[in-house]
Amino acid sequence: MATIYEVSKLAGVSLATVSRVINNTVPVREATKLKVEAAMRELGYRPNSVAQSLASNRSNSIGILVSELGGPFYGELLSRIEAEFRAAGKHVIIAAGHSDAALERDSIEFLQSRSCDGLILHVESVDDEYLCKLAESGLPFVLINRMVEGIADRCVTLDNERGGYLATEHLLQQGHRDIAYIAGPMWKHDSQERYKGHQDALKDFGVAENPALFFEGDFQETGGVNGLNHLLKQGAPFSALVCGNDEMASGAITVAHEVGLEIPEQLAVIGFDNINFSHYTYPKLTTIDYPVAEIGQMAARWILKRVYHRPIDELKAVFTPELIVRDST
Amino acid sequence: MATIYEVSKLAGVSLATVSRVINNTVPVREATKLKVEAAMRELGYRPNSVAQSLASNRSNSIGILVSELGGPFYGELLSRIEAEFRAAGKHVIIAAGHSDAALERDSIEFLQSRSCDGLILHVESVDDEYLCKLAESGLPFVLINRMVEGIADRCVTLDNERGGYLATEHLLQQGHRDIAYIAGPMWKHDSQERYKGHQDALKDFGVAENPALFFEGDFQETGGVNGLNHLLKQGAPFSALVCGNDEMASGAITVAHEVGLEIPEQLAVIGFDNINFSHYTYPKLTTIDYPVAEIGQMAARWILKRVYHRPIDELKAVFTPELIVRDST
DNA sequence: TTGAAAGCGATACCAG
DNA sequence: CTGGTATCGCTTTCAA
Numbered sequence A, B: 001m002a003t004i005y006e007v008s009k010l011a012g013v014s015l016a017t018v019s020r021v022i023n024n025t026v027p028v029r030e031a032t033k034l035k036v037e038a039a040m041r042e043l044g045y046r047p048n049s050v051a052q053s054l055a056s057n058r059s060n061s062i063g064i065l066v067s068e069l070g071g072p073f074y075g076e077l078l079s080r081i082e083a084e085f086r087a088a089g090k091h092v093i094i095a096a097g098h099s100d101a102a103l104e105r106d107s108i109e110f111l112q113s114r115s116c117d118g119l120i121l122h123v124e125s126v127d128d129e130y131l132c133k134l135a136e137s138g139l140p141f142v143l144i145n146r147m148v149e150g151i152a153d154r155c156v157t158l159d160n161e162r163g164g165y166l167a168t169e170h171l172l173q174q175g176h177r178d179i180a181y182i183a184g185p186m187w188k189h190d191s192q193e194r195y196k197g198h199q200d201a202l203k204d205f206g207v208a209e210n211p212a213l214f215f216e217g218d219f220q221e222t223g224g225v226n227g228l229n230h231l232l233k234q235g236a237p238f239s240a241l242v243c244g245n246d247e248m249a250s251g252a253i254t255v256a257h258e259v260g261l262e263i264p265e266q267l268a269v270i271g272f273d274n275i276n277f278s279h280y281t282y283p284k285l286t287t288i289d290y291p292v293a294e295i296g297q298m299a300a301r302w303i304l305k306r307v308y309h310r311p312i313d314e315l316k317a318v319f320t321p322e323l324i325v326r327d328s329t
Numbered sequence C: 001t002t003g004a005a006a007g008c009g010a011t012a013c014c015a016g
Numbered sequence D: 001c002t003g004g005t006a007t008c009g010c011t012t013t014c015a016a
Helices: A004-011 A015-021 A028-045 A049-056 A072-087 A103-111 A128-136 A160-173 A188-204 A221-236 A246-259 A293-308 B004-011 B015-023 B030-042 B049-056 B070-087 B102-112 B126-138 B161-175 B188-206 B221-234 B245-259 B292-306
Strands: A059-067 A091-096 A116-123 A142-146 A155-158 A177-183 A214-218 A240-243 A269-270 A287-289 A322-324 B060-066 B091-096 B118-121 B143-144 B155-158 B179-185 B214-216 B241-244 B267-269 B288-289 B322-324
Touching: A004 A015, A004 A028, A015 B188, A059 A072, A059 A103, A072 A091, A072 B070, A091 A103, A091 B070, A103 A116, A116 A128, A116 A293, A128 A142, A128 B143, A142 A293, A155 A160, A155 A293, A160 A177, A160 A188, A160 A240, A160 A287, A160 A322, A177 A188, A177 A221, A177 B241, A188 B161, A214 A221, A221 A246, A221 B241, A240 A246, A246 A269, B004 B015, B004 B030, B004 B049, B015 B030, B060 B070, B070 B091, B070 B292, B091 B102, B102 B118, B118 B292, B126 B143, B143 B292, B155 B161, B155 B214, B155 B292, B161 B179, B161 B188, B161 B267, B161 B288, B161 B292, B161 B322, B179 B188, B179 B221, B221 B241, B221 B245, B221 B322, B241 B245
Parallel strands: A059 A091, A059 A116, A116 A142, A142 A155, A177 A214, A177 A240, A240 A269, B060 B091, B060 B118, B118 B143, B143 B155, B179 B214, B179 B241, B241 B267
Antiparallel strands: A091 B091, A287 A322, B288 B322
């Protein structure tokens, strides 16, 4: 592969000048520019990005850490982030943290060792303190779906509490009073927040919470399966079910079919996230929309602005969820 | 950040020696090694991967090009590939080709410009010739889900034809004779192959194909929706439906519910791929398993072996699909 | 607007 | 086993 040196020789200019037209940073006389471009074309020259990185101390790569690469949620997130950076000539390095603190820390180090210019983090297990220290270390990063005090300006989140409220409010407005709840793992921030919203809604409607109608699941389909089975066994009657996310709602729906519960006539079910597949269920799932693509885009823009100083004005930090009514409620 | 130079000074050895203990390539006396390691620890030294890449002409990065980052299929693929490389200390750069020839070519160039050591490609639109030329250019890459003559040793594929056969055979064995087919876009290789398998199965059972029972969809849910609607309108009776993939099967099932067709009593439905969500449907979808994770792993190993000369023996090229019987047939 | 030259932080070959 | 040193390909002052 041709180097910048050969281009400069062929064009009869200095290395520096070639570099200038490549990066088109400092004005170069039109004639010179054309000569250089002709030389580049003739040699089929393509800049060596590694050398560029070494010299400029910029890798043009952004590390993305998510819990899982599979799953409907992260796919959409990555998709949007990649598109955004690709358009800006940057590239994306991915890693999975699997909701494990050690792995998450590991991945962050890994990404750093790859000299990423910035990081987009979706971490659930490392604690706030670690993240604050990381911020102090000077590493540029944005946090997705998590609000950490002290570094709030790096957080792009969804108002999960509001979402939880909306879900339960919807059921209450439909007249339901005995509402069961299958939560995600309660050590996860978003699980807690969503549940908090649920409780607030109950309170606002003057409905007392029944502990027998609560189950802590795992955000997976099995959580919904086990959850509904458990709740039914308790014997406490309920006409509606709120699930911490769509996967669990899907599991619950499966159980409902098995035990012959009509949805929504005998049991109304609502999910959370509005994943791509929430309309695969039968009946189609009513849920709370998580604008994951927009959040990904916003995170990407944060990096573009803060790290690469691109002129980007509005940087929205907190997104508001929306109720999507389908057939399951 | 400390450099190798500072480490060498502190340890009282040469640059070269430090490099040796980092890469632990050539034997170094134990005592020296300890000194160097102590120095590295004291300085909190971490090698600069960009400098390493420039000097060694190896970036330790692998480019992955898939059609979409979203969707259940690619998520699993990426997940396994990332895990495999991560364990080997390599990292993964991702790009999306969106089934568009220009974009696919673009992405490949982009990945090359990022000096990836190797590429894993899931491309649908660029032609065979382009890929053969690319292979000649010396770029190491593996092809996923596509068999190209001339570079067969770089292909990791599923026997789609066999899968198509299995699906239809299953229905035939259950006594169905009027079997409708909703295909993926017929310009895609896998669509053709799956359909070919379907035809072969019909032939083997002495069943004539009815053109009125064929519909070309788009591999999306809407393809299934439009497909079944179209087929029903044709008026030709059929008791079973083969779909080119699970997404379309899901769409078809939705329509079946809407028009009051009992599944599987009045209409048996079978999909293809066994995506994560194929059991979200009601009834749970019978389908053909696409071992996407294994295929991803195999592709990663191909790279590990061919590019990084890791000792890996078995390199399986063609995977065999399996029938997964659930409730929809 | 252009050129010269000093790095950037490693690797790897050649001696010793 | 260890050291010296050329190199990798480009960016970036500093001068002119």
